[in-house]
Amino acid sequence: MSWILRPALLVAGLLAMASVRAEAGKVENTTVQESTSSLIQLAALAGQALEPARLLITRLAGVDAGLLLATAQAHAMQALHAADPARAAWHDVAQLAQLAGNAKAQMRAIEQQAEMNLLLSDYAAASRQADALLALARREHANNYEASAHGYYGVVARRRGDLDAALEHYTLAIGMLRHSGDEFRLALMIGNLGTVFRDRGDFARALELQLESLAIRERIGDHLETTLRNIALLYREIEDEDNARRYFERALAAVDRHANPERYASVIGSYASLLNDVGDHAAALGAAREALAIDSGLGNRANQGLERLEIGRALHGLDEDTEAAEQxxxxxxxxxxxxxxxxxxxALLSLAEINQIQHNSLRARGMIDEAIAGLETALLRPQLARAYALREKxxxxxxxxxxxxxFLRLYSEQRELLIGTRASRQLGVLQARHARAEADKDLALLQKDNELQAVRIDKQDVERQLGMVGLVGLLLALFLISWRFQGMRQLNAALRLKNDEIDAKSQALALANLHLEQRASELYRAAISxxxxxxxxxAHLRELIEDRIAHCWPSAVPLAVLLIDFDHFKQVNDQLGHLHGDRVLLAGVASIRECLRSGDILGRFGGEEFVVMLEGARAVAAVEVAECVRAQVQLSLAGIDTGGIAVTVSVGIALLADLAKAEQASVDALLDASDRAMYLAKAAGRNRIARFSTAAAARGDMENA
Incomplete structure (x- = not known):
């Protein structure tokens, strides 16, 4: 039997060497990447040595014996963190399991191949393994492996930017796993679904899912660092630096860098992105380089790309632009x-910034245009706003x-959306915390109710005991009743204390809810102003106009829009600076308000353009209101230092009834009509008003009011 024992002993030796090597990395203070690289080289040599023995055993002792040895070899490759040799070993296991008719072993081997291909960023191969796993799992009615197949489809779809497909696959997988008892796979799929919702901007739902995944992982005690890292990334997205750091530190404490270098690299690499965001570039550089060294040894190309990106950002922050550009x-x-x-x-965005600093505008423009196209597809708004600002420069x-x-207008629109999006994100997180607080309150009340039920049961038991004691003797019964009465008084006192505690906590929760409602109101006002x-x-102005059109159009109520543009405002910004321009705008808006009444709507359309919406009798008097605005702004701004620039306003008026019949219910048509009238006022010499008319529009001119 020695020819069977030798390869088995070699596999056992491989596992032992992996453990010893990992411990040596701690004791001898060797680096993680050196340890990983040595283990991978050892795995490759061992795989070559085991191959002839495994083939011989399969031929002499049968497929089952070869399957057993091949499985042990594959596990040994994984223990040594050798992804490429492990992938080949699991391929052999799948083939032997198919020959042996062992469908469960075959599905497990295909699943592990997919894992190795994802680690190596071979998405085409991972998709093929998901196809094979799905077909085999359906044939064997194995819901947990079918769910795994959908999980791999979801990973590939998300990394390629198809979030809708990823959402569909993860939802299917979770539905299959909810009542399967497979908590490891369930926690994994719920966490992955939370990541998709984070990418889509639904941060409240994402946080809810990650907390659910964390609860399961804490219960089973496995892969805690993955969910903790995901929660940290969520807090980074809503710009909560303190919570993001806290969860990253918990994730790092939960993973053994020597035993699980691939998971450690994922956490420390993500941490580098937060450090770059908050300007701690030196720490970010160290973290990203450490992660890159590990992932280079493991062969994880996707993570290497992200880590080189963070290294480049860190070097750029440290003014080392030549090396930053290389990374x-x-x-x-x-x-x-x-x-x-x-x-x-x-990467294109950061490279464009470097080229702009180096006065290479042509190359910077090409890169930034390509980056904008990609960012508009992925809807990454913070980077998109940054790209528009750089393109304007x-x-x-x-x-x-x-x-x-x-590009300035695009940047302004993106900033408006970001203000609303960030407010919504923060509001969503507050709502999630509020929901969690409500759940905790319900749980506390339920626990109190259980305690009261237990007290009632104890009371019933005591009453039965007192009845039995009464049969023994009156004196003993009276003694026991007196003793129990005293105990009941103490119990009632304890219950009163618990009720007071519940009342105090209810008041505290009510106060917390009031603070949350006030914060939500503040965030909503910020989102629409x-x-x-x-x-x-x-955005809110368009919603208001659309709502009033829907109300006024069926009942023929007059509705008017005034588009107000500040004349020569760009000269003020160019000559006196944007801060002075802001003061001019504030004074102008204050003058416009003096001409408006309760019920009139005023909003900023963009830059130096403002819109007033009038309804009913006020719409009929639109020309008088416009003339008041024009005169009041001229009078008010005459008293402000504008460096000799005549800052006035040109006003375009459009009534809903003045539009062509086909356009009467359109927000864009009404705004476009007022815009055309405003440009006519400018063409006529500025500091005047003009009203849109359908007949004039057909002739190519407007009515000068």
Whole structure:
């Protein structure tokens, strides 16, 4: 039997060496990447040595014996963190399991192949294994493996930017696993679904799912660092640095860097992104380089791309732009090779910033345009706003004011959306915390109710005992009744104390709910208001106009829109600065308000353009209101230092009834009509008003009011 024992002993030796090597890495203070690289080399040599023995055993002792040895070999490769040899070993296991008719072993082997291919960023191979696993699991009616197949489809879809497909696959997988008892797979799928909701911007739902995944992982005591890292990334997205750091530190404490280098690298690499975001570039550089060294040894190309991106960002923050550009170019190449659009777009954005600093506007413009295309597809709003701002600077440097103005407007719109999005994110997290507090309160009340029930049961037992004691003798019964009465008084006193405690906690919860409602109201006001002037922002203004059109159109109630544009405002910004321009706008808005009444709507349409909406009798008097606005602004701004620039307003008026019949119920048509009238006022010399009319529009001119 020695020819069977030798390979088995070799496999056992491999596992023992992996353990010893990991311990040596701790005791001898060797680096994790050196330990990982040595183990992978050892795994490759051992695989070559085991191959002839395994083939011989399969031929002489049968397929089952070969399957047993191949499975042990595959586990040994994984214990040594050798992804490529492990992938080949699991391929052999799957083939032997198929020959042996062992469907469960075959599904397990296919699942492990998919895991290794995801680690190596071979998404095409991972998809093929998911296809094979799904077909086999359906044939064997194995719901847990079918759920795993959908999980792998979800991972590939998310990394390639198809969030809708990822959401569908993870939802199917969770439905299959809810009542399966397979808590490890369930926690994994719930956490992955939470990551998809984070990518889509639904942070309240994402946090709810990650907390559910964390509760399961805490119960089974496995892969805690994965969920803790996901929660940290959620807090990073809503710009809560303190909580993000706290969860990253918990994740790092939960993973053994020597025993699980791939999981440690994932956490420390993600931590580097937070450190770059908060400006701690030196710490970010160290964290990203440590993660890159590990993932280079493991062969994880996707993580290498993300880590080179963070190294480049850190070096750029430390003013080492030459080395930063090299790292960012490497990240860009990896992202393009893997088809991961987020890596490509973010690398291009950072490279464009470096080229702009180095006055290479042509290259910077090409990179930023390519980055904008990718970011608009992925809807990564913070980076998109940053890209628009950089593109505006490039256009100004190229003396292209029209392009600069276009990207300035895009930047302003994106900033408005970001204000609303961040407010919604924070509100969503507050709502999730509120829901969790409500659940904790319900649980506490339930526990109190159980305690009261237990007290009632104890009371009934005592009463039965007293009845039995009464049969023994009156004196003993009276003694026991007196003793129990005293105990009941103490118990009632204890119950009163518990009730007082419950009342106090209820009052505290009511106060916390009031604070949450006040905060939610503040966030809503911020989401619908222009941050400079305090009037309605563009998105909310459009909603209000659309609502009033829906109300006025069926009943023929008059409705008018005034588009107000500050004349020569760009000259004020260029000559006196944007801060002075802001003061001019604030004074102008205050003058406009003096001409409005309760019920009139005022909002900022963009830049120096404002919109007033009038309804009913006020709409009939739109020309008088517009003239009041024009005169009042002229009078008010005449008393402000504008450096000799005549800052006035041109006002375009459009009534709902003035539009062509087909356009009467359209917000865009009404705004477009007022915009055309405003431009006529400007063309006629500025500081005047003009009213839109359908007949005039057909002739190509407007009615000068």
């Amino acid at each position: 960012l170019e490497s990240a860009l190449e990896i992202g393009r090779r893997l088809g991961q659009h987020e890596i490509v777009a973010r 490039i256009a100004l440097a190229d003396r292209d004011p029209a392009t600069a103005l276009r 222009d941050p400079l002037t305090g009037v309605h922002n563009r």
